[in-house]
Amino acid sequence: MSILEVKTLSMHFGGLAALSNLNLTIQEGEIRGIIGPNGAGKTTLFNVISGVYRPTSGHILYMAGKRIDGLSSSKIAKMGIVRTFQRTALYHDFTVLKNVTVARHLQTKENIFGVLAGTFKKMEKEYVKKALEIIEFIGLGHLKNELAADLPHGHQRALGVAIAIACKPKVLLLDEPLTGMTPTEKAQMIGLIRKVHQQGITILMVEHDMRSVMELCDYISVLDFGTLLVEGTPDEIQNDENVINAYLGTEDLVTVCTSS
Template identity: 50%
Template sequence: MALLEIRGLTKRFGGLVAVNNVDLSIERGEIRGIIGPNGAGKTTLFNLVSGALSPTSGTITFDGKVVSGRKPSHIARAGLVRTFQRNALFPTYTVLENVMLSRHTQTDESLLKAILGTDRRDEEKNLARCREIIEFLELSQYENDLAENLSHGHQRILGIANALAVEPKLIMLDEPVAGMNPTETAMVTDHIRRMRDDWNMTVVLVEHDMRTVMETCEYISVINFGELLTEGTPDEVSENPEVIEAYLGSEELEL
């Protein structure tokens, strides 16, 4: 069974159908790209899967359990976590404090323990794990820096660290390299591969940088006008006339 199964997913906003009868299957250990022109429905799809929106119809099954329509906190605790286009950080807290806060907020109980200062053994384990995540993402030298003082690229990586603090089985990255220079982009794509290869993470990403998608993802789903247009390997998708037409209305998709 696939880790994430989406069947007949539809979302209507009045007369507008933002996502229309979409079927997707994401296998464990995949790095899957979801692409499409602006307004194609990609962000709405992410919002439906993460629980920010409830579907009009259809089902979302994660790790064998139906999660469609559940609260984002429930879905996150099940192991499905997303990042956002804008950095969802605690700007006046340090890098380490950001990751610790994110880890605690996965359950109300652990947050209460943090406030009351109880269960010191658990707290030491949490601290060690958060430092492991920070080291994995090469943020150790910034551990005591305020999030607001980090470069744009490192702020985006801290957003990924905050998501990893919840111990996801699947992480959804919403435009992870947006606004980055080539050096920062290479750094993030390396982290994405390592999350899968070293930590057995399943990764789904929405990204407009086609070169990043084609070089990082093993399989790509193309959304257009809220519908699944096609799926395939990077080579198959980049040579598909329907994809080329959807993006450029021409004969060549430049990467």
């Protein structure tokens, strides 16, 4: 059953077509890789799906055909489509626990100012309890009282995932979750993505690390210049001449070729 459908979607910035007549169907429960060279439109796709931008034209259908294009990002998040960012978005001077608790709170209460103005100890116990469960699940339990700013990069990214989980996603959009990570951090994040997926969450992942994309994803959509170049299983994509050509001259090509 499809959970998300993108239909003839276009997003123009002035004269630039960042997305052009794009069609995608995501099945419930899959891990879908979205790849493509720099500037292909991957982040723009996430921005449009998550309501940051209203598309220039086209539709986005979610769960049994409900149209979500044009809805606000908070409404879309409440419906269960939650994203992480290419650069981590955290409250750096909050602890790990407070970051996740606030995210949980915001999911159910509209007003960010009320949450931020209120003292932490006034927050309902249940939010803290649930946040602690999520932090344990993500593997950051031992760091719950650390300031987000003091965490190493890999743990900050994991905290970004914890914050997203706190928003109760049905579909999780991960924008370059492995970027800038050491091999150990990458392995931990891949394990974490698998664990999140096992909870029944559908995952869309934009990522340049081809080896990890091939390892994790059930199916891959390749974007190039805002259009869909090709779709297929990891095996099909690695051996597709159009994909290799699209990556010509980029470092990613080396990984594409050596991982096959």
